[in-house]
Amino acid sequence: MRAVIQRVKEASVSVEGRMVGAIGAGLVAFVGVESADTDEDIAWLANKLPALRVFEDEAGRMNLSLMETGGGILLISQFTLYGSLKKGSRPSFNRAAPPEQAKELLERLHRALETALGKPVPTGVFGAMMEIRAMNDGPVTLVVDTKNKDF
Secondary structure, three states: OEEEEEEEEEEEEEEOOEEEEEEOOEEEEEEEOEOOOOHHHHHHHHHHHHHOOOEEOOOOOEEEOHHHHOOEEEEEEOHHHHOEOOOOOOOEOOOEOOHHHHHHHHHHHHHHHHHHHOOOOOEOOOOOOEEEEEEEEEEEEEEEEOOOOOO
């Protein structure tokens, strides 16, 4: 799994003009699923995201996680994170998991994140054209990859 994480003051996702998920301060997690992803990838990412120390403490240092701040996660499916431009200008998505597999793994990640945070985690709608609004806080943007933990 690959994720682009953005620290936000607030964020929301809408489908066909209807808001389907929103958070206040926290993280927007754009997550792509690769064909080779397993329960191990889900567990690693579900533990990593709530523990990211990207929120400022009283000294202004990024030293606090969602666990300390009480912030939320907005989870958005994004297969394009596995787009490859190796052979030209049109992306190839060969490494992205097929939709049925990706949907199942993302649902399991969603449940694992809710367990880790101890509260609901709003999401977009898998496979839908989504409009995401985010007021970035920073900006702070990180990329994590369960297959390349040194990323």
